Amino acid sequence: MKKIITIIAALLFVSIVAVSQDTLYIYKSGTVVYQRAVSAIDSIIFYQVASNPFICGTSTITDINSNTYNTVSIGGQCWMKENLKTTKYSDNTAIPNITNSTTWSNLSTGAYCNYSNTPSNANTYGRLYNWYAVTDTHNICPTGWHVPSDAEWTTLTTYLGGESVAGGKLKETGTTHWQSPNAGATNETGFTALPGGNRYDNGAFYSLGSYGFWWSSTESTTDVAWNRGMSYNLSNVDRGSSTEVDGFSVRCVKD
Numbered sequence: 080m081k082k083i084i085t086i087i088a089a090l091l092f093v094s095i096v097a098v099s100q101d102t103l104y105i106y107k108s109g110t111v112v113y114q115r116a117v118s119a120i121d122s123i124i125f126y127q128v129a130s131n132p133f134i135c136g137t138s139t140i141t142d143i144n145s146n147t148y149n150t151v152s153i154g155g156q157c158w159m160k161e162n163l164k165t166t167k168y169s170d171n172t173a174i175p176n177i178t179n180s181t182t183w184s185n186l187s188t189g190a191y192c193n194y195s196n197t198p199s200n201a202n203t204y205g206r207l208y209n210w211y212a213v214t215d216t217h218n219i220c221p222t223g224w225h226v227p228s229d230a231e232w233t234t235l236t237t238y239l240g241g242e243s244v245a246g247g248k249l250k251e252t253g254t255t256h257w258q259s260p261n262a263g264a265t266n267e268t269g270f271t272a273l274p275g276g277n278r279y280d281n282g283a284f285y286s287l288g289s290y291g292f293w294w295s296s297t298e299s300t301t302d303v304a305w306n307r308g309m310s311y312n313l314s315n316v317d318r319g320s321s322t323e324v325d326g327f328s329v330r331c332v333k334d
Contacts, residue, residue, distance in 0.1 A: 135333065136269075142221045143167045150333075151269040154238030156231065157333035159224070160271055162205025162293075166191065168217030174208070180282025184324060189215045192326055194276050195284050203256065204275035204287065207326035210304045213294045220331035227332045229297035229305040229318075236307075236316050239268065246272075247314035258289045263314025272309055278326030292327040 103120060105113040131138075135157035141147050142165040149160035167173055168189075177183045177190040189212030194200040212219055213226050220226060227235075239245040247263030249270040254261055256273050266272075276287035288311070295305040299320035306327055308317040321327070 140221050140224065143169055143171055151271075153235060153268050153270065156235060158235075158270060159331045160269065162273060162275055163208070163219065163329040163331060164201050164205045165219065166206070168215060168219055169222050170217050172217045174212055174219070183209075183278065183282040183326075184280055186324055187211065189213075189219075192278055194278075194287050200287070204273050205328050207275065207278050208294065208329055209326055210294055210323035213304075213329060214296055219329065223334050224331040225334055226294060226296040226329060229295040231332060232293075232295050232305075232307050232318070236318075242316045242318060244314060245316040246309040249316065250309055250314075256288065258311040260312065262310075262312050273328075274309070274311065275328040280322045280324035292321075292325075293330055294327045298323075 101117045103113075103115050103117055103123075104111050135150050135152040137150075139147050139149055140159065142163070144165050144167055146164045148163075151158050151160045165174070166176065175188075175190045177186065177192055178196045183190065183192070186209060189209065191206045191208045191212060193206055194204060208219065218225070236242045236245040239248045244263070247265055248267050249272045250261065250264040250266060251257060251271045251273055252261070252264045252266045257264065258274070272291055274286070274288050274291045276285060276290060277292045278284050290308060290310050292306055292308045295307070297305045299305050302323050303320045304323050305318065305320050308319055309315075310317070
């Protein structure tokens with residue numbers, strides 16, 4: 080049976096393809112890596128792959144603001160390794176920065192803030208977003224990425240042995256950012272969860288250094304959505320639901 084040969088040039092780094100005495104030879108670094116009788120070949124297809132293919136855990140991603148994020152592969156999912164910092168949706172539409180507490184508490188559309196309205200906090204902990212920004216059709220995550228659903232968060236914690244132990248495996252170790260004792264923290268996954276705190280629906284800020292909260296894209300009931308929380312004094316991941324006006328951190332997961 081004749082065969083169609085596909086040569087992925089960028090992957091194989093093929094140095095030469097040659098035919099000698101009715102046999103096709105493919106060389107890589109001077110060594111024959113493939114040979115076949117010409118009579119058995121129907122056609123040859125040369126295919127150039129991307130010069131820099133994305134490899135989760137090695138490759139980085141960049142948002143519309145040119146913020147760069149490391150990535151980590153956990154149980155078949157590919158996650159951002161840092162909290163989201165963008166001030167724009169992926170189509171370059173601006174996300175409003177709401178500093179006034181009263182204005183924040185009355186929102187029904189997407190918005191972000193810096194913890195305590197201090198921009199430098201975003202450098203370490205990322206920004207806080209209400210749920211309306213998380214689910215806006217303009218897409219808050221970089222192209223090809225999305226805010227994880229409640230089910231995707233559950234996939235992560237289940238893979239790590241359940242909610243009672245997953246927090247320790249996800250939290251950054253030490254007390255540089257987490258308040259002591261940072262219970263159970265090993266960060267064996269490389270997820271490096273940080274305690275970015277939150278903003279309540281009344282506009283007040285709370286718990287930087289003590290707690291981290293991350294949105295899911297899944298609504299629980301009207302005006303309430305699922306999230307995940309981690310604490311300085313526990314090793315679990317808490318599955319909770321909060322009003323959609325609250326401001327939480329965001330981690331994106333690859334499509």
